[in-house]
Amino acid sequence: MKTAETQTVHLIDDDDSLRTALARVLSAAGYEVGSYASVAEFLLARRGELRGCVVLDVRMPGGPSGLELQKALVQQGETLPVIFLTGHGDIPMGIQAMKDGAFDFLTKPVERDSLLCAVAAALAKEEASRQQAMQRRKLAARADRLTRAEREVFRRVVGGHPNKRIAADLGCSERTVKAHRAQVMSKMGASSLADLVHFSTLLAQAGRDALPPA
Amino acid sequence: MPNVLLSTVRLLIWGLAVLAVPAGLAREVEPPRLLVLFSNDRLLPANQKYDEGLREALEPQEGQPAVSFFAEFLDAIRLGGEEGEDAVERYLSERYHRLPPDAIVALGQQALIFLLERRDTLFAETPLLFGGVGKEHVAEIRNTAGVAGLPMDFSVALAVEGLLEMRPETQEILLVHGSSDFDRSWRELAARQCAAFADRARITFLPELPIPELKTRLGGLPERTAVVYLTYFQSPTGETYTPAHVAKELASVSAVPVMGPYDTYMGTGLLGVSASPFKDDGILLGKMVRRVLSGESPESIGIHPPSPLRLVLDDRQMQRWGIQSIPAAAEIRYRAPTLWEKHRSAVVAALVVVSVQTLLILGLVASRLRQKRTERELRFSEALFSGVFRGSPAAISIVRRSDGRIVDVNPGWETVTGVSRPEAIGRTPLELGMEIGGDAESRFREFLESGKSLDSYEQVHRTADGRTRILSLSAELHTLRDEPCYVVVAKDVTELREMEDAHRQIVHTSRLAMLGEMTASIAHEINQPLGAILSNTDAAEMLLERPVPPLDEMRAILSDIRRDDRRASEVIQRVRALAGRREVPYADFDLNGLLHEMADMVGHDARRRGVALVREFADGLPPVHGDAVQIQQVVLNLLLNAMDAMEDTPVAARQVVIRSGRGKKGTVEVGVADCGPGIPPEGIGRIFDSFYTTKKDGMGLGLSLARSIAEAHGGSIFAENNASKGATFSLILPEGSPLSDDEDR
Numbered sequence: 001m002k003t004a005e006t007q008t009v010h011l012i013d014d015d016d017s018l019r020t021a022l023a024r025v026l027s028a029a030g031y032e033v034g035s036y037a038s039v040a041e042f043l044l045a046r047r048g049e050l051r052g053c054v055v056l057d058v059r060m061p062g063g064p065s066g067l068e069l070q071k072a073l074v075q076q077g078e079t080l081p082v083i084f085l086t087g088h089g090d091i092p093m094g095i096q097a098m099k100d101g102a103f104d105f106l107t108k109p110v111e112r113d114s115l116l117c118a119v120a121a122a123l124a125k126e127e128a129s130r131q132q133a134m135q136r137r138k139l140a141a142r143a144d145r146l147t148r149a150e151r152e153v154f155r156r157v158v159g160g161h162p163n164k165r166i167a168a169d170l171g172c173s174e175r176t177v178k179a180h181r182a183q184v185m186s187k188m189g190a191s192s193l194a195d196l197v198h199f200s201t202l203l204a205q206a207g208r209d210a211l212p213p214a
Numbered sequence: 215m216p217n218v219l220l221s222t223v224r225l226l227i228w229g230l231a232v233l234a235v236p237a238g239l240a241r242e243v244e245p246p247r248l249l250v251l252f253s254n255d256r257l258l259p260a261n262q263k264y265d266e267g268l269r270e271a272l273e274p275q276e277g278q279p280a281v282s283f284f285a286e287f288l289d290a291i292r293l294g295g296e297e298g299e300d301a302v303e304r305y306l307s308e309r310y311h312r313l314p315p316d317a318i319v320a321l322g323q324q325a326l327i328f329l330l331e332r333r334d335t336l337f338a339e340t341p342l343l344f345g346g347v348g349k350e351h352v353a354e355i356r357n358t359a360g361v362a363g364l365p366m367d368f369s370v371a372l373a374v375e376g377l378l379e380m381r382p383e384t385q386e387i388l389l390v391h392g393s394s395d396f397d398r399s400w401r402e403l404a405a406r407q408c409a410a411f412a413d414r415a416r417i418t419f420l421p422e423l424p425i426p427e428l429k430t431r432l433g434g435l436p437e438r439t440a441v442v443y444l445t446y447f448q449s450p451t452g453e454t455y456t457p458a459h460v461a462k463e464l465a466s467v468s469a470v471p472v473m474g475p476y477d478t479y480m481g482t483g484l485l486g487v488s489a490s491p492f493k494d495d496g497i498l499l500g501k502m503v504r505r506v507l508s509g510e511s512p513e514s515i516g517i518h519p520p521s522p523l524r525l526v527l528d529d530r531q532m533q534r535w536g537i538q539s540i541p542a543a544a545e546i547r548y549r550a551p552t553l554w555e556k557h558r559s560a561v562v563a564a565l566v567v568v569s570v571q572t573l574l575i576l577g578l579v580a581s582r583l584r585q586k587r588t589e590r591e592l593r594f595s596e597a598l599f600s601g602v603f604r605g606s607p608a609a610i611s612i613v614r615r616s617d618g619r620i621v622d623v624n625p626g627w628e629t630v631t632g633v634s635r636p637e638a639i640g641r642t643p644l645e646l647g648m649e650i651g652g653d654a655e656s657r658f659r660e661f662l663e664s665g666k667s668l669d670s671y672e673q674v675h676r677t678a679d680g681r682t683r684i685l686s687l688s689a690e691l692h693t694l695r696d697e698p699c700y701v702v703v704a705k706d707v708t709e710l711r712e713m714e715d716a717h718r719q720i721v722h723t724s725r726l727a728m729l730g731e732m733t734a735s736i737a738h739e740i741n742q743p744l745g746a747i748l749s750n751t752d753a754a755e756m757l758l759e760r761p762v763p764p765l766d767e768m769r770a771i772l773s774d775i776r777r778d779d780r781r782a783s784e785v786i787q788r789v790r791a792l793a794g795r796r797e798v799p800y801a802d803f804d805l806n807g808l809l810h811e812m813a814d815m816v817g818h819d820a821r822r823r824g825v826a827l828v829r830e831f832a833d834g835l836p837p838v839h840g841d842a843v844q845i846q847q848v849v850l851n852l853l854l855n856a857m858d859a860m861e862d863t864p865v866a867a868r869q870v871v872i873r874s875g876r877g878k879k880g881t882v883e884v885g886v887a888d889c890g891p892g893i894p895p896e897g898i899g900r901i902f903d904s905f906y907t908t909k910k911d912g913m914g915l916g917l918s919l920a921r922s923i924a925e926a927h928g929g930s931i932f933a934e935n936n937a938s939k940g941a942t943f944s945l946i947l948p949e950g951s952p953l954s955d956d957e958d959r
Contacts, residue, residue: 017778018746024753024771059738087738109745112752 008052053122081122249315253322259478267496290324362512372488373473392446432468486527632678743778802837839950859890887942
């Protein structure tokens with residue numbers, strides 16, 4: 001876990017006084033606060049990889065709406081969690097936001113505890129998914145270094161097949177299979193069969209084939 | 215120098231002449247004389263409009279003498295030139311020698327120049343006013359003695375701007391003008407005015423062409439071009455024209471829209487003009503003339519700024535060119551009636567025709583069925599009946615009362631129902647599957663037994679091909695071949711009702727949407743500052759927990775809290791102002807009169823729904839003191855509710871009774887009783903609450919409003935179920951007292 005000082009909350013609300021008040025609560029709680037009056041302002045200010053979480057009013061007059069931003073972030077594969085603020089009559093919009101992958105939605109006026117809890121949970125989730133994404137990228141790079149024969153063996157090993165059957169499947173000797181298997185373990189940095197199975201699951205979650213097609 | 219001498223001499227002569235004639239006496243009874251000199255000929259539309267305005271402003275008023283008008287025409291384009299003008303000068307000085315004008319008006323540039331140039335010899339001392347002259351031409355005469363006037367702004371800039379706004383795709387604008395000096399003077403003016411649009415469209419002048427060639431050119435113009443027509447007094451070959459007539463000829467053949475700079479071009483087929491109306495200017499100048507005639511010096515009046523230009527568009531032409539976006543400042547003329555307006559009048563006309571036919575048919579049927587007739591009369595009426603019966607487009611059926619079977623139908627009935635005559639005869643409407651609803655059979659039987667007649671009762675029917683139609687039924691019982699039979703005339707009012715429903719639906723939904731939107735926006739506007747206050751308080755608490763709380767920040771927070779609190783209470787005040795009641799002075803009114811009016815108002819609706827309205831009004835009631843319009847609203851609401859409540863009641867039993875009478879202790883009472891299902895037990899306590907309703911598309915506001923109105927009048931309203939069936943709503947109002955008017959003061 002990182003410390004609170006370095007974590008950023010991006011706050012987007014067109015109402016100046018509400019935004020200022022919420023920013024005060026968040027910075028009093030020790031967060032770095034990025035304050036924006038519109039989605040467009042937020043997108044313009046964006047530099048490189050986004051970190052932290054977004055707190056956003058569902059209702060935004062003019063320009064892209066909160067829901068649109070949320071969709072765009074999800075489509076770009078950003079891991080940034082979005083917490084929506086909704087007014088009294090906007091519950092259906094909040095529900096829609098949740099369906100579209102929002103992290104949470106809070107109704108205004110927002111109690112301090114619910115705001116801080118939601119923000120803390122969102123940041124924790126962002127941290128975890130960032131770590132996972134990093135690991136996935138590492139694994140994918142390793143998997144790219146496997147030869148065609150090693151991939152075939154990898155796929156069958158994590159499928160639970162014994163060496164003998166793999167050798168029969170691939171039409172080679174059991175000794176060759178063992179050699180490939182040792183190569184796979186070392187290239188992927190796995191110390192046990194359990195590690196290897198876990199890696200293949202992570203790769204599958206990354207949206208790519210556990211092993212690139214041979 | 216010689217000029218000065220000359221005018222001094224003339225002044226002397228002038229003075230002598232005044233002395234010589236006992237003018238003071240004579241002029242008291244003589245109206246002042248105004249000479250108007252027009253630049254062009256008599257029939258130029260601009261001249262006529264300007265003249266109209268002038269005369270309107272100078273019409274005799276109280277304390278103001280009538281003005282004697284003299285009009286002369288320079289006809290500068292046809293008869294101009296130095297020689298022509300010399301002739302006019304001689305003519306004017308001779309003609310007005312004996313009755314010199316008290317003021318002169320020059321209309322148009324040429325007339326003004328003519329009079330100014332010859333001012334030394336012609337009407338030298340007479341005040342000169344001018345109008346209809348381009349503002350560019352008056353700069354140098356601003357300080358001329360004895361001259362006042364109202365220049366005009368002639369500009370195509372507004373027209374070009376409007377054109378580009380309506381048709382942004384326009385790439386080229388062609389300017390068209392004739393060959394007279396005046397026509398050509400437009401060229402430079404228009405070029406200067408159009409310069410501002412050079413980056414949006416190419417501005418091109420068409421060469422000077424005779425009318426036939428010009429028409430061919432305009433007829434073959436490609437898309438994305440437009441024409442600005444300036445003036446065309448003269449062709450290159452010397453024929454003279456009236457510009458507005460040329461406008462009409464050009465607009466009728468042009469393949470693209472044409473705009474222009476004169477009000478008089480409106481209605482000739484041009485898309486629009488940028489102009490200030492000649493007649494309005496005429497009125498303004500007329501007022502200036504009036505001031506001069508009553509003794510003010512022209513210098514003190516001076517030269518006024520021109521009236522502002524307006525963009526005026528022709529609605530018919532906008533439709534011709536398919537124009538959707540209308541420039542905000544434009545004034546629209548010749549607006550065509552909307553489709554709905556046209557349609558409605560057509561439907562109403564058709565309804566009147568059908569109603570007249572229905573009455574005619576019922577009358578004829580009645581006469582046909584009257585027994586004691588001579589043979590000849592009978593035969594005649596039978597022939598007439600069968601002629602009308604067969605030939606009428608209305609659907610007529612004859613149904614036996616005893617068993618409900620159809621005796622005969624006419625071709626109109628066959629068309630409306632889709633059932634042929636042989637199929638229909640001997641069957642009941644039920645057997646033909648025309649009646650809809652589970653209780654159709656019992657309703658039909660009840661109706662037959664009741665022997666009542668129907669007048670425009672509406673019912674949904676099914677046709678042979680399964681469509682449902684709304685029929686308006688009128689039925690009367692007659693004896694036909696010794697048997698009681700119903701003669702039923704039906705007219706198909708489906709389209710009319712659908713149209714009405716659609717209209718009502720639109721009104722209803724837009725009202726609902728407005729209400730919902732308003733509530734949401736008020737909630738949002740209050741919620742925002744409340745949210746800010748809460749968060750600011752939270753932040754302040756958190757900051758206070760620090761070892762050294764930042765005082766500046768705390769102060770900022772407190773001032774923000776105060777500001778947001780004010781913001782929230784302002785919203786509330788705005789809402790209260792919006793919902794605030796209008797104070798209407800109360801007055802005495804006759805309760806029975808009001809009830810009669812309301813019963814008449816719903817009479818048509820009641821007949822349509824088959825509801826009998828019974829009035830039981832007590833005589834000699836004291837007047838009621840209050841706001842009659844509000845009480846009307848309450849009564850109307852109760853009557854409509856009562857009818858709505860009987861939607862599922864058999865037609866024969868639908869009845870609403872309106873009563874009036876004295877109540878307890880100085881009150882009067884209005885009762886409205888229906889025969890519907892009554893108020894459900896769980897509703898009896900809540901029926902006057904806001905947003906409580908038993909109707910499927912009701913808002914639940916009518917009765918709650920009725921209660922507020924009753925209470926504001928010092929009265930009350932309550933509901934109870936009747937002993938037999940249905941419910942009665944009673945409105946209690948205090949009697950008006952002779953003193954009440956004083957109490958209000």
